[in-house]
Amino acid sequence: MTNPEIQIPEQLSAVPGKPVAVLGCGISGKSVERLCSQLGWEATLFDEKSDDPSVVNSFDSDRAEEFSLVVYSPGFHKDHTWLQCAEKAGALTLSEFDFSSLFWKGTIIAITGTNGKTTLAEFLAKAFGHTGIDANAVGNIGQPLSELIANGCNRESIAVCEISSFQAESLKHLVPDYVLWTNFSEDHLDRHADLREYFSAKHRLVTRCSSGKVFFDRSVYRSAIELGTSLSEECVVDDDTQAKALGIGGTVFATLPERNTYLMARALWQDMGLAETDLIATAHDFKKSPHRMELIRNHEGVSFWDDSKATNFHAVLGAVSRFEDKVVWIGGGKGKGGDLEGFIDCLYSRIREAHLIGETKEEIAELLQKRNVSAVLHETMEDAVSAAFKKSKQGDNVLLSPGFASFDMFEGYTQRGEAFKKAVSLNLI
Numbered sequence: 001m002t003n004p005e006i007q008i009p010e011q012l013s014a015v016p017g018k019p020v021a022v023l024g025c026g027i028s029g030k031s032v033e034r035l036c037s038q039l040g041w042e043a044t045l046f047d048e049k050s051d052d053p054s055v056v057n058s059f060d061s062d063r064a065e066e067f068s069l070v071v072y073s074p075g076f077h078k079d080h081t082w083l084q085c086a087e088k089a090g091a092l093t094l095s096e097f098d099f100s101s102l103f104w105k106g107t108i109i110a111i112t113g114t115n116g117k118t119t120l121a122e123f124l125a126k127a128f129g130h131t132g133i134d135a136n137a138v139g140n141i142g143q144p145l146s147e148l149i150a151n152g153c154n155r156e157s158i159a160v161c162e163i164s165s166f167q168a169e170s171l172k173h174l175v176p177d178y179v180l181w182t183n184f185s186e187d188h189l190d191r192h193a194d195l196r197e198y199f200s201a202k203h204r205l206v207t208r209c210s211s212g213k214v215f216f217d218r219s220v221y222r223s224a225i226e227l228g229t230s231l232s233e234e235c236v237v238d239d240d241t242q243a244k245a246l247g248i249g250g251t252v253f254a255t256l257p258e259r260n261t262y263l264m265a266r267a268l269w270q271d272m273g274l275a276e277t278d279l280i281a282t283a284h285d286f287k288k289s290p291h292r293m294e295l296i297r298n299h300e301g302v303s304f305w306d307d308s309k310a311t312n313f314h315a316v317l318g319a320v321s322r323f324e325d326k327v328v329w330i331g332g333g334k335g336k337g338g339d340l341e342g343f344i345d346c347l348y349s350r351i352r353e354a355h356l357i358g359e360t361k362e363e364i365a366e367l368l369q370k371r372n373v374s375a376v377l378h379e380t381m382e383d384a385v386s387a388a389f390k391k392s393k394q395g396d397n398v399l400l401s402p403g404f405a406s407f408d409m410f411e412g413y414t415q416r417g418e419a420f421k422k423a424v425s426l427n428l429i
Contacts, residue, residue, distance in 0.1 A: 005152075008039065014092075018067055019044055020032075020068075021044055021064075032146045035147075044067075046082070059085060061088065061089060064088070065089050069091060070083070070093045071093075072096070074167045077166075098170075098171055098174050105156045106159060109158060112181050112182070114312060116182040119261050120180060123262075126282050130278050130282045135157055136153065139161040139162040140162040165201035166201075169201035177211055179213070180214075181206070182261065183219045184199065184216075184220045185313065187313075187338070190335065206231070215264060216236060217237055238263075241263065243259055246280070251286065290306070290417060291306050292309045293305060294417075296424050299389075299428045302396050303398065305319075305401075308402065308406070308416045312403065316347065319401040325397070327350065327351055328353050328396055328398045329355070330381075330400040330402070330420070331400075332358040332364055333403070333404030334358060341367055348368055354376070357380070358402070381419040385398070385427055402416070
């Protein structure tokens with residue numbers, strides 16, 4: 001049913017003449033399809049891997065001629081052949097975020113970074129709610145902006161948008177009011193040609209922020225200099241304040257790297273002229289989403305930590321730095337590119353023993369053994385947990401912080417984390 005409250009923006013005024021092609025039938029694709037339905041537009045879903053009979057598995061030049069607009073999911077690289085076909089046919093091609101942003105009338109806070117994006121987005125949305133300000137966390141966090149709009153939300157509220165490099169690289173229309181760039185280190189080099197391209201994808205948000213209200217940490221500023229990009233040092237949010245002085249002692253933000261997350265939120269809060277007492281109160285009530293340095297259990301003096309969300313090297317190094325003593329590390333998975341040997345050089349002195357899984361386990365083991373660190377290979381998560389527990393002693397920390405993608409063995413980091421929890425439970429019963 002057409003929703004008369006959603007007006008068609010000028011940029012899409014030519015669209016109703018033809019159907020809309022939606023590439024990708026995941027959560028963002030289905031949300032776009034639903035929004036199109038509310039606009040009174042016919043939409044067709046395309047996904048080569050879907051077995052849903054209502055989804056078309058191929059898209060070529062002939063098919064592209066049927067559509068005036070093509071909206072694509074984050075999984076589609078800007079050079080994907082389907083997008084090339086659409087552009088050659090003269091169709092307007094927009095990412096889900098770009099498409100949805102054209103309907104948004106309220107404030108857009110764009111959050112990007114290698115790590116910490118989800119925690120910052122969830123924290124800010126909750127803090128705004130604490131003050132009575134209508135805000136929603138959307139984007140890479142799990143709820144697409146198109147879904148929020150299709151659900152009939154207040155489109156003049158604040159959209160706190162977690163935006164990945166995949167979503168940022170091809171933006172044409174989204175204009176954020178604020179950009180918060182949590183940190184930067186190598187990641188997703190299986191998708192991006194090199195570190196420069198990865199940085200440029202995220203930097204696109206900065207160039208699209210017409211207000212100039214941008215905040216980033218020191219690692220972003222250093223990377224900009226190294227890659228020959230201009231960023232103002234005045235926008236750096238430094239970690240120069242202790243938790244006690246901030247009033248966040250005893251919260252999840254009391255230690256690094258989460259303290260940097262709080263400081264990023266605080267910089268925005270102060271710029272918006274909001275009372276910091278509300279931010280502090282929210283910090284004391286805030287809980288992180290699962291699989292982010294989550295203590296699962298302590299058994300016979302051995303602590304088991306689930307950090308399955310750590311899918312890059314930077315996250316793992318942040319995780320191990322929390323512990324005074326060396327950890328028993330469970331790592332490995334599907335490689336995403338990057339300097340593996342450099343990562344191991346930074347990691348090996350922080351681990352007592354490694355239990356490795358996934359496609360990269362042999363390569364990691366070889367590098368660790370050269371540095372005289374014991375490394376054991378396992379075929380399953382249960383085997384890795386069982387062996388790690390048997391080798392542990394009182395006071396040890398067994399840490400799942402993989403450093404790699406999960407898609408070689410699992411459907412995602414959540415399934416990997418749940419497998420770890422189950423394995424811990426089975427081994428300690």
